[in-house]
Amino acid sequence: DAGVIQSPRHEVTEMGQEVTLRCKPISGHNSLFWYRQTMMRGLELLIYFNNNVPIDDSGMPEDRFSAKMPNASFSTLKIQPSEPRDSAVYFCASSVVGQGPYEQYFGPGTRLTVT
């Protein structure tokens, strides 16, 4: 199995531009999580989906952030417009929902730099 796949691995953009981060979860996993990691704030859960449905988006910082999961094998996190304070590493993770608890499997992350 290829594990959780994220793209791009690095993104550099200018303030005000739209940024789209992509994630492909592990096949057969039905929960997907988006996290943000910074030195100052550590690892923060932004949103998570269960069976493609957003369950908890309380961690999404503001309306500039949106996430979708149109099917079981693909999710996007969009920032529009981007700001320098959005610079961080964004991780996607997936797991199985069931009799668990099952551990989450993390992707390699997307390092976002907004100038």
Add this chain to the structure above:
Amino acid sequence: AQSVAQPEDQVNVAEGNPLTVKCTYSVSGNPYLFWYVQYPNRGLQFLLKYITGDNLVKGSYGFEAEFNKSQTSFHLKKPSALVSDSALYFCAVRAAMNRDDKIIFGKGTRLHILP
């Protein structure tokens, strides 16, 4: 509310010595507890978890953790440290009674193994 504390930002251990990375938690009812490791420029990797049963849990790379309900702790241990164990370690918790799969991560402890 669920919370997890890692009281040490950094732990330094000489190679070959035993290591301990501390974690305490707060949840309503019984906990599910996890340890993850993050190597530079990588996503988090699952090490081990406690669900129920034996208080001593064994995981990957020779790590183990001891669940102590009275002290609400779940410290990570290894009998003999390797330089390659140097990484960022995260403790995480979820209340067993919760129906969702959201877990709460600590801020992380950076482990330095000195040659």
